[in-house]
Amino acid sequence: EVQLVQTGGGLIRPGGSLRLSCAASGFSVSNNYMNWVRQTPGKGLEWLSVLYSGGSTYYADSVQGRFTISRDTSKNTLYLQMNTLRAEDTAVYYCAKSVDADSTFDSWGQGTLVTVSS
Amino acid sequence: DIVMTQSPDSLSVSLGERATINCKSSQSVFYHSKNYVAWYQQKPGQPPKLLIYAAFTRESGVPDRFSGSGSGTDFTLTITSLQAEDVAVYSCQQYYGTPFTFGPGTKVDLK
Numbered sequence: 200e201v202q203l204v205q206t207g208g209g210l211i212r213p214g215g216s217l218r219l220s221c222a223a224s225g226f227s228v229s230n231n232y233m234n235w236v237r238q239t240p241g242k243g244l245e246w247l248s249v250l251y252s253g254g255s256t257y258y259a260d261s262v263q264g265r266f267t268i269s270r271d272t273s274k275n276t277l278y279l280q281m282n283t284l285r286a287e288d289t290a291v292y293y294c295a296k297s298v299d300a301d302s303t304f305d306s307w308g309q310g311t312l313v314t315v316s317s
Numbered sequence: 318d319i320v321m322t323q324s325p326d327s328l329s330v331s332l333g334e335r336a337t338i339n340c341k342s343s344q345s346v347f348y349h350s351k352n353y354v355a356w357y358q359q360k361p362g363q364p365p366k367l368l369i370y371a372a373f374t375r376e377s378g379v380p381d382r383f384s385g386s387g388s389g390t391d392f393t394l395t396i397t398s399l400q401a402e403d404v405a406v407y408s409c410q411q412y413y414g415t416p417f418t419f420g421p422g423t424k425v426d427l428k
């Protein structure tokens with residue numbers, strides 16, 4: 200069974216850093232396209248980043264240069280390193296899997312809340 | 318960026334009746350005989366669930382009362398014979414290219 204279990208998140212001060220984790224089971228993160236998506240009441244669902252099976256990465260303009268997506272194949276885990284956090288980064292963050300460039304998000308993590316506030 | 322819009326914002330439907338949700342992309346998401354549009358269902362406190370991909374292909378396990386249609390820039394999600402468990406927010410999404418973008422969602426509840 201495909202499963203994505205997220206950890207990390209919480210309350211962080213503006214300017215701070217946080218790392219989210221997404222542990223996968225039932226499939227290999229290195230053989231799939233892995234994404235991060237966030238959701239806020241005001242902006243809805245916002246795609247943030249993708250890590251292709253070949254290693255290429257892409258980011259939304261809103262997080263480019265501040266967030267870094269990566270994976271640890273030995274742990275079958277996806278990460279999102281978030282630096283220089285801002286109040287507007289407050290959201291529920293999801294990891295999501297897609298099979299390839301021709302497919303979309305077929306499995307999602309349970310979500311984790313990140314609150315950026317002083 | 319491709320902007321996805323949806324209508325209506327919300328919809329009240331009686332049990333057993335039809336719900337129709339529209340989605341429009343700011344540019345065509347059709348390429349090589351495929352429309353790169355998906356539909357998701359989201360219930361409170363849960364992640365989105367993929368219902369439809371490639372505009373009209375149902376994800377495995379999704380009831381056949383859910384159907385997708387459309388091409389190019391205009392797409393529709395139809396729920397025939399609404400059930401109580403279908404109360405949720407429905408969002409369209411394009412995966413034609415990055416940044417992948419979502420519609421704002423349509424809230425479906427019971428009349």
